[in-house]
Amino acid sequence: MHVYIEDIGKHEGEEITVKGWLYNKRSSGKVRFVLIRDGTGIVQSVVAKGDNDDKTFDAADRISQESSIILRGTVRKDERAPGGYEIVATDIEVLQLAQDYPITPKEHSIEYLLPLRHLWLRSKKQNAILRIRHELIKACRDFFDNRGFINTDTPILTPASVEGTTTLFPVDYYGDKVYLAQSGQLYNEATIGALGKVYCFGPTFRAEKSKTRRHLTEFWMLEPEVAFLDLDGVMDLAEDMTVFIVEQILNKKMTELETLERDITKLKKVKKPFPRITYKEAVTIIQEKCKDFKYGDDFGAPHETVISESHEKPVFVHHFPAGVKAFYMKRDPGDDSLSLSVDMIGPEGIGELMGGGQREDDYDTLLKRIKERKLPEDAYQWYLDLRKYGTCPHSGFGLGIERTIAWICGINHVRETIAFPRMLEKVYP
């Protein structure tokens, strides 16, 4: 019977078959220890000379790292085996003998590993990260689905940019120029008119010349948008979601967090309420460390780090100066220089995880903003329509999935949080 390695403990004493790849091999005299992985885990198998026919022992002797094999044997509990169980092999079938596998079980440099990403994914740590990514995305969807949100995916090919300024990837569309989406938010603002509360989750593209551990040119963003929700409401939503996803990962992915050697005491501190500070208060905190920072400046990476390290939980910074935020952000009715915007800065120096706020819902004001920033008015006609036919206060945010995974996994670069990262001038493999 074919058994996946993660279920091996349920089959003690049984004759089973595992199918996978050779992870590593050790030997002592006439005993061979064969470590097999099948994607769900790693198990040790023992082959001793004389226990079986020579064919099985020779196969154990011959197989090389990452050779594909089908192994039959009996499951035995043994505390000397990693994982507590091992298979006493009776037969090893070698499907293909891999030669000179380039990633040996030792340390390698990032320069070496990145072009070998298609193979690097087989390693323990990368396997754990991708499993956590899967669970995190599932937790995000569950959170919104449980609250009656409708997943309404937004287009990837778009006629114009959200903010008009950020660099976009142009695509030829039957002779016209369209762009890969950098956000689904504007479309979400339309679908809330139909469905009330929605989210989209998909890839977004930014052709910025960013070369840092926080940037990918193709990354996944989760964007909820809710009609009749204000700034405080959107912070409540983001807070509830963050607490939920961290809880889910802690409940379901402990093995993977251990593989990653993540300090989970830090994740366990992610409970309500998160600190909420105004931009103005944040400036005071930043200026203690960064003397040259002026009120009105947008946060740079070092400034986010200061905020990030000032608390053990994610921190909401709200009411940014209108000038540093997008045209669609609603202004503070009490102070027109401020916007009803919010960023969530993750702890442990991870930086910005989420950005959002309350949207401008007045037709004339929005038109004024579009003109101020010299955006193509024609392209925004449909967007303006939303303020013409039953406008309402509404809010939403965008969560960067890769940054969130990096934070939860405790790894310092987003390139390891996606199977095939796309970075500045790097699209292989």
Added chain:
RNA sequence: UCCUCGGUAGCUCAAUGGUAGAGCAUCCGGCUGUUAACCGGAGGGUUGCAAGUUCGAGUCUUGCCCGAGGAGCCA
């Protein structure tokens, strides 16, 4: 685009301006409970490229190429 650091064996790294080395991987041999096993042996090099200084350059100088980290911008 800018700043900093780096490029030596398949990989990870060492080498006062004076014969280019180790560990791992590979191959051969040994060991009946290994835990990145261990022990013995072997093969493996245009020191990123080009020019220069020097009796002599992996090492010093200049230019170029490639990579990493960071900045700006952002999620």
